[in-house]
Amino acid sequence: MTAPFGPREFQLVLLRRMADHQPGLVEEARQELSASAAEMREANRRWQAMVRAPGGRGALRWPVPLWPDLRFEVMVAPGGAVWNEWLVRAPGAPGPELRTVEDLRPWSGTVDEVARAFPPARPMEGGAPTRWALAITAPGTGEPYVAEFTWGLFQRLLPG
Incomplete structure (x- = not known):
């Protein structure tokens, strides 16, 4: 039986794509999650299958423990088509000071x-x-x- 797809697996999906630009940070985060590269690939495979399945994702915004001040947000059109999905700052969480x-x-x-x-x-x-x-x-x-x-x-x- 396959384990439920939860926050740990979802974070592995996010990390898999980020590895293209920040392999060192991704490796540290993967170790923090005690996950292998194979687990990261499998999580991504399962995610892709879920988002392509009828009904897709049910939640519109949820926490991501690796980045506690962020939330993963899915913007859905009427009828359920996904317009956008990305990380956003959690309500009330202070953002970075970006001056330069x-x-x-x-x-x-x-x-x-x-x-x-x-x-x-x-x-x-x-x-x-x-x-x-x-x-x-x-x-x-x-x-x-x-x-x-x-x-x-x-x-x-x-x-x-």
């Missing part, structure tokens, strides 16, 4: 937080369904950058 591009650290902020900190941020297409990018400008210097996100959580900053 140097304040951007992996896993430090969400798409919304970075966009508000560096106006006028311009959305860009990400390289995969779970990825987003923002074109931002460094305050003071005017240098262009691209902030990359996986599941809505900041991963890395590239020259623009």
Whole structure:
């Protein structure tokens, strides 16, 4: 019998995609969860099967223990089609102080937080369904950058 799909397995799904940009942080988190790479792949396989099944996901926002100040949010259209799914700051949880591009650290902020900190941020297409990018400008210097996100959580900053 297969174990229920719970918060641990869901976090492994999130980590699997983040490993492309932050393998060291993902390895630390995977060890914190006492999970093998095979368990991470299996969790992702099960998640993909669940989201493609009739009925899909029932919850619209739920906690993610690895990031206690964040929630995973699913925006659903009438009829159940998923418009967006990503990590957002939990209600009442303080966000990061993002004043300069140097304040951007992996896993430090969400798409919304970075966009508000560096106006006028311009959305860009990400390289995969779970990825987003923002074109931002460094305050003071005017240098262009691209902030990359996986599941809505900041991963890395590239020259623009």
